[in-house]
Structures are given as structure tokens and as C-alpha cells.
Amino acid sequence: MPQDTASLDISLPVKGACHCGTVSYEMTSPPKHAVKCNCSICRSLGTVWGHGSTKNIKITAKPDATIKYVWGDKQLAFHSCKTCGATTHWEGIAGDAIGRMAVNLCLADPGTIEAIGLRSFDGAETWKFLD
Secondary structure, eight states: OOOOGGGSOOOSSEEEEOTTSSSEEEESSOOSOEEEEOSHHHHHHTOOEEEEETTSEEEEOOTTSEEEEEOTTSOEEEEEETTTOOEEEEEEOSGGGTTEEEEEGGGBOTTHHHHHOEEEEETTTTOEEOO
């Protein structure tokens, strides 16, 4: 069973950046879990998400620094750096997703995912955690 992040020593804010440094993020409270999802987009992007509220996540980038990709139910916009191509985050843009965001924890310091605790999520079929 995954650990509760309240008992872990995680340096705050959790910070990450794309390969070239054009897009960065700071998460002021740790995510409950690091989440590896098996849906088609997450598998293609190779991401591990740290979910949170837009109130607790700050994205630093120039206005046109990312390419937004919106598909399916059009509730999420996935952002990738225009310069290096790294997927940095997604933001909720419609429906129940408004006010939610996730950052790609693969772009944080080594050991961050392990400190938070990784969970696998079945976004392809059941919409349930697999552990």
C-alpha cells in the first residue's frame, strides 16, 4: 500500500522544469500520490503525475511557451514546452476538472516520486487504482 505523504520528509515546494528550463513548476503542498496512469495519452507521454489544486501549483513560463493539446472530453489541456517538447503539466479547462492541475513529477529532482510514493491508475478501463 502506498505511503501517506504526511509522514514523509518531502522538500517543499516540489519543483520541476522541462529539459531546457523554459517551463517550470512549483507545488506548495505535496500530492497525495505520484500517479502513473495507463490511459492512451499518459502512456504516450511517459508521465508520472502529481495532482493538486491550481491554488497550490505555480507554472512559470512565458505566455506562448507551451503547446496545448486538448482531446477526448475536452476537460484537460496537456502542456508541452515548445522548445524541448517535454510535457510539463495539465490543467483542467472544463467541467469537474476546473481548478485541478497535475505536474509531471518525472521533471522533478531524482527521488521525488519515490519519496511521495507511486501508485498505478487504470485510466484505460476501470478508473481505479490497481494497488
